[in-house]
């Protein structure tokens with residue numbers, strides 16, 4: 001028997017409100033917003049200053065027009081590819097995200113399991129909550145490690161030795177955080193402050209989110225920066241973290257340090273945070289195997305160009321010698337397709353996996369990856385290509401009007 005129209009509309013509204021079946025990163029973002037204390041949600045969601053670059057990253061993808069091709073026998077679509085020397089089911093990597101373990105219980109272990117299931121690489125941040133050994137124990141496959149340069153090179157050497165012992169074969173060395181960007185939301189939320197006021201606001205936010213409090217705050221301990229727990233004083237508090245970053249991250253780093261890194265790291269080395277062709281050339285000259293075209297998800301220098309708009313010039317500069325990845329604003333399998341068409345070997349995505357993790361843990365990340373892969377498959381089929389290697393510049397329509 002058909003449902004009366006009013007009841008059906010009510011049901012639709014209910015489903016929309018509660019996102020019973022989340023599909024896109026935007027769906028998971030809404031769920032994450034409900035589940036997380038404000039200061040944590042904004043830490044993930046926000047960008048630097050006026051968030052111009054944050055918005056440009058996604059807008060940049062919207063502005064790319066694809067060509068529809070027909071009658072090309074697309075019955076054998078294969079999204080698999082090689083990423084940094086390893087076979088992957090699709091050209092997508094989970095980007096390093098600091099403190100992911102504050103968004104879901106032992107978050108990095110849940111995410112690495114989802115990445116394993118999807119057969120794509122996971123990247124553990126230097127400032128993850130779970131440490132290298134815990135992630136290794138949860139993972140059935142090698143994962144990537146992300147490094148920030150610290151003043152104390154002994155700490156760096158120790159981290160790299162642990163990464164190697166954990167079976168990491170690829171190191172993503174982040175170079176766009178010489179100083180932490182100005183993130184207004186964090187300041188407004190008192191996320192970086194230990195003042196009485198800020199503590200009261202945070203306590204209130206925590207009290208308003210009992211699910212998160214039970215699952216993460218209480219059952220998800222410890223909350224230190226796993227890899228650095230013996231180094232960071234008072235770990236587990238955002239303000240302590242930021243103060244520590246300011247005091248320990250080394251802003252004097254130059255390409256010479258990459259040469260030093262190259263001499264002690266035997267695995268693959270990828271430089272993360274390149275936007276300019278000259279910097280990409282310098283990275284390769286210093287011994288890197290690849291670069292990630294990235295503006296740190298719009299969290300560092302506001303008003304730099306979107307990553308996707310800078311990708312082609314970096315590909316032109318080094319694409320024949322090195323792997324070029326990109327991140328920033330990837331929100332669908334169609335975006336993955338566009339990045340590949342512009343020459344990327346693969347993409348990393350940050351916020352989408354963390355929103356999904358916050359909303360539904362491992363299952364959320366798995367679903368996000370499954371949807372992305374299906375969207376990529378469809379984009380390939382309707383553009384007339386069967387293999388990742390066949391996705392090229394000709395997939396993009398430079399002549400069409402955007403709207």
Ligand SMILES: Cc1cc2nc3c(=O)[nH]c(=O)nc-3n(C[C@H](O)[C@H](O)[C@H](O)COP(=O)(O)O)c2cc1C
Pocket residue numbers: 043044045057095096097098125126127146174272294295296297298299327328329330348349350351352
């Ligand atoms: C909450 C958050 C934390 C991040 N932490 C790190 C980090 O620890 N190391 C790093 O290299 N990049 C970090 N990034 C940047 C991501 O690796 C990636 O470059 C960015 O999120 C890509 O943009 P997207 O979020 O639009 O996908 C972080 C990004 C976010 C959103």
